[in-house]
Amino acid sequence: MLEIYMVNLENNLDKEAFDTLLCYVSEDKKAQIHRFYHFEDSQRALIGNVLSRYAICKGLNIKNSDITFDKNEYGKPFLSSQNNFHFNISHSGKWVACAVSDYPVGIDVEVIKNIGFDIAKRFFSKNEYDELQKQPDDQKRAYFYKLWTLKESYIKAVGKGLSIPLDSFTISVEKSAIVNSNEALIDYSLLHFSLDESTFFAVCAKNIDSYKKIVFDVKEFYNEACKTL
């Protein structure tokens, strides 16, 4: 089972709705949310946390008050009380996403920006960089972001952050697969998709056989969250 929940933030939450959702998160998270300077950053962090709570309550049929999060030594949040229910969140631009699975999972969302490709030479493996160079000019940026999000989703599934050097494994964008000979990587599956022309999503999990995508706008999500949490 893999479910991918996504919230579109084209419209902002109003103050009342923001404050209502804030009641569902922990005191630590509230403090973190209040520390952001920009409202957009606070909103993404709030929705990310509430979305993971929503997905967990749905998936495990439990109450929000039963949820306690912990973090591994690299900062990846996990459920303290469950070893076989996994989740991961990502936020960028107008999107917040949460993937839940019976197996370790990572998700990455990136808004396409006009950054230079020199970053690819620094961070991608040699094979990945060579493949990028082969792409037609008008497709290079999309290719770069697909690869970036796929790599990031793998790192997030493993949960060890950038202690895994980004050039230490190779991903084929065409196959959506890790193509190293390293046996330990074989049962990780990858998928990528986009929901608008400026954002890419990638998900990595062990044993993806099928998956479901659920997309909300922020108002719909607010109503759903209030009903469920």
Ligand SMILES: CC(C)(COP(=O)(O)OP(=O)(O)OC[C@H]1O[C@@H](n2cnc3c(N)ncnc32)[C@H](O)[C@@H]1OP(=O)(O)O)[C@@H](O)C(=O)NCCC(=O)NCCS
């Ligand atoms: C922190 C990191 C896990 C992801 O960072 P990011 O892409 O900036 O942020 P995302 O929005 O995708 O994910 C953030 C969420 O991931 C989760 N997270 C934090 N540490 C994590 C870890 N070690 N593993 C998995 N998930 C993690 C948290 O829930 C966090 O959200 P929160 O702080 O609101 O709770 C890390 O991989 C990182 O810093 N990457 C750098 C990006 C980079 O340079 N990429 C180059 C690719 S070529």
